[in-house]
Amino acid sequence: MPCEKCATTYPAMNSDPFDSAAWRTFNMLDSDEAAVFDEAMRHDPVLRNACLEMDRLSAAIAAATAAPLTPQTGQLERLQSRLGLGPPKSAPFWVAVSGWAAAAVLAVLLVLHLTGIIDQWGASSGAGAGNPLTQGSDATVSRGLGGSIHITPASSGKTRPNRNPALAGTRPTDKGPDGKTTAKVETKRLNQEIEVLRDNLEKFQTRDQALFEVVPGMALPIVMTMNPPGTAAEDPAVFARNDERSPLTTLLGDALATLTSTSGGSADNPPPPSATAALSDHPTAIPIYDAARDQGALVVSNLPPADDGEVYNLWVTTHNSGHPIYVGTLPEGSASGADSFDFTLGSTMVLPSGFLLTMDPEDAPATPTAANTILQGPPTLPR
Amino acid sequence: MIAVPDDFYANALVMDETELSPIHILPSGLGEDPSNEHVKLIRRMANNEGAALTELYGMWGPVFLGVATRMLGDRREAEDGVLETFVRLWRRAADYDPHQSPPFVWAFAVLRGCCIERLRSRQRSRKSPPRNVPILSHAPVEKCENARVMRLDDFRRVKAAMDHLAPNERNCLESAVFLSYTQTEAAEHPETSLGTVKNRLRHALRKVRNHLSRYEL
Numbered sequence: 001m002p003c004e005k006c007a008t009t010y011p012a013m014n015s016d017p018f019d020s021a022a023w024r025t026f027n028m029l030d031s032d033e034a035a036v037f038d039e040a041m042r043h044d045p046v047l048r049n050a051c052l053e054m055d056r057l058s059a060a061i062a063a064a065t066a067a068p069l070t071p072q073t074g075q076l077e078r079l080q081s082r083l084g085l086g087p088p089k090s091a092p093f094w095v096a097v098s099g100w101a102a103a104a105v106l107a108v109l110l111v112l113h114l115t116g117i118i119d120q121w122g123a124s125s126g127a128g129a130g131n132p133l134t135q136g137s138d139a140t141v142s143r144g145l146g147g148s149i150h151i152t153p154a155s156s157g158k159t160r161p162n163r164n165p166a167l168a169g170t171r172p173t174d175k176g177p178d179g180k181t182t183a184k185v186e187t188k189r190l191n192q193e194i195e196v197l198r199d200n201l202e203k204f205q206t207r208d209q210a211l212f213e214v215v216p217g218m219a220l221p222i223v224m225t226m227n228p229p230g231t232a233a234e235d236p237a238v239f240a241r242n243d244e245r246s247p248l249t250t251l252l253g254d255a256l257a258t259l260t261s262t263s264g265g266s267a268d269n270p271p272p273p274s275a276t277a278a279l280s281d282h283p284t285a286i287p288i289y290d291a292a293r294d295q296g297a298l299v300v301s302n303l304p305p306a307d308d309g310e311v312y313n314l315w316v317t318t319h320n321s322g323h324p325i326y327v328g329t330l331p332e333g334s335a336s337g338a339d340s341f342d343f344t345l346g347s348t349m350v351l352p353s354g355f356l357l358t359m360d361p362e363d364a365p366a367t368p369t370a371a372n373t374i375l376q377g378p379p380t381l382p383r
Numbered sequence: 384m385i386a387v388p389d390d391f392y393a394n395a396l397v398m399d400e401t402e403l404s405p406i407h408i409l410p411s412g413l414g415e416d417p418s419n420e421h422v423k424l425i426r427r428m429a430n431n432e433g434a435a436l437t438e439l440y441g442m443w444g445p446v447f448l449g450v451a452t453r454m455l456g457d458r459r460e461a462e463d464g465v466l467e468t469f470v471r472l473w474r475r476a477a478d479y480d481p482h483q484s485p486p487f488v489w490a491f492a493v494l495r496g497c498c499i500e501r502l503r504s505r506q507r508s509r510k511s512p513p514r515n516v517p518i519l520s521h522a523p524v525e526k527c528e529n530a531r532v533m534r535l536d537d538f539r540r541v542k543a544a545m546d547h548l549a550p551n552e553r554n555c556l557e558s559a560v561f562l563s564y565t566q567t568e569a570a571e572h573p574e575t576s577l578g579t580v581k582n583r584l585r586h587a588l589r590k591v592r593n594h595l596s597r598y599e600l
Contacts, residue, residue: 022585022588027562055492062491066452068446069448069452069458071465075444076441076444
């Protein structure tokens with residue numbers, strides 16, 4: 001195709017500039033052809049206009065045919081952080097900072113106390129005289145070998161119940177002879193409580209970290225059952241009985257066995273009777289999700305085909321999100337028996353707290369409500 | 384009064400639109416930003432206003448993520464692609480010229496470029512293509528309509544034009560828009576040669592353009 005200005009011929013171009021622009025837009029040219037096209041476009045306004053038209057058309061078709069997806073939580077903060085726009089600090093960061101700050105303040109108070117400053121302040125102000133929590137008790141604090149602090153409980157007097165079992169036996173009585181020891185005991189107790197909480201936090205983090213480590217040949221999946229809302233599963237007694245008769249592992253095994261039998265069974269070799277089917281005919285689903293790999297499967301049983309013009313939508317809830325997040329739409333024509341669908345949540349490091357399956361009109365936006373929820377999991381026990 | 388042959392309307396009804404001569408009138412207005420809202424946001428981004436980026440991300444983020452997921456077939460990679468797109472939009476905001484292309488079209492081109500780079504990188508590293516997420520498939524157009532992304536009239540124009548296509552033409556055009564027929568992958572479709580794909584695309588595009596132009600009239 002000759003260029004209008006420089007009369008250079010660009011052999012890779014079609015006679016119709018719109019065709020050339022289309023192949024370029026759809027990435028159907030190899031790198032050499034694309035380079036020739038780009039060079040030609042600089043010289044040829046007709047080609048440039050064709051390209052612009054193709055860009056408009058493809059953008060409009062893409063916007064009109066792709067389902068919008070809600071970005072994962074934290075993506076905007078990642079974007080802002082990458083551009084140095086000062087994203088808001090995350091809550092765990094503040095918890096960590098405030099924890100260390102509190103520990104530092106308490107440590108300073110302890111040092112001040114040990115140097116006698118607080119004792120002097122306590123004597124001058126008569127602290128503790130009006131504090132009911134410090135009456136009738138006695139305690140001592142001593143420094144042990146290696147700098148460890150030992151708190152000796154008093155032999156008499158009322159004590160407040162210790163809310164942390166890990167601290168049982170470490171809390172002294174509340175009142176010193178003149179209230180002087182109250183501050184130091186309280187300081188010591190809070191300090192120890194912070195240490196215990198920090199230890200627990202580290203244990204939880206270590207435990208959770210294992211969920212997000214990819215180990216070849218092994219997974220720590222999150223598995224839960226989904227039942228129709230308001231079914232007997234929410235009755236504690238029935239729930240416990242069902243759980244005893246058909247625990248999650250049995251349900252899962254039955255579902256997988258049913259899948260295998262439907263895909264490979266024969267009339268001569270019928271599948272074994274399913275405990276799930278024997279127990280109930282109501283629809284159930286079992287989402288199995290590997291948070292380390294962001295791979296999940298939804299095994300459904302006894303799910304009736306969606307009504308005409310309606311589809312099943314899967315939603316996930318997490319502890320961090322206040323509302324369910326759309327995962328996807330089950331393909332039409334789902335079997336009424338057992339079936340399995342793959343899904344992803346779009347990101348690792350996400351721990352689902354629950355799943356919802358809703359049935360909504362195909363052509364209407366949907367939000368999970370009590371009215372359209374078909375299955376939900378895990379079953380909730382009434383308080 | 385001009386006499387109309389008896390078979391005129393019958394012939395008109397069965398006329399194949401591919402026989403119509405190509406119309407070289409641009410479907411003007413498609414993807415335009417009539418309220419100038421997007422342009423203002425991009426100008427604010429050029430002035431390093433982070434709030435404008437946040438607003439634009441809330442507006443375009445979901446649709447971009449949906450498009451990128453279909454282009455890449457992997458939602459996790461699509462999230463990264465969308466992130467990279469907005470980084471580029473932020474850095475190129477000062478160079479944006481609204482006279483060259485509408486804001487959404489400009490941003491979509493950036494998104495497509497990011498996705499093409501990732502597809503090429505995937506090809507270079509010989510990674511096996513990720514499986515498409517079967518549970519995330521098409522959505523009804525009504526779910527896609529968002530007046531803050533594109534004018535509702537544009538959504539309807541495109542929907543009407545796409546509905547006018549034969550199923551194989553529509554599939555072919557959608558596959559091309561979502562980069563399923565890249566130079567390397569087109570050869571991997573044994574059921575259709577590249578020539579067949581291009582012919583089908585040519586017909587589909589011509590029909591869509593004709594329909595859009597007629598819609599404007």
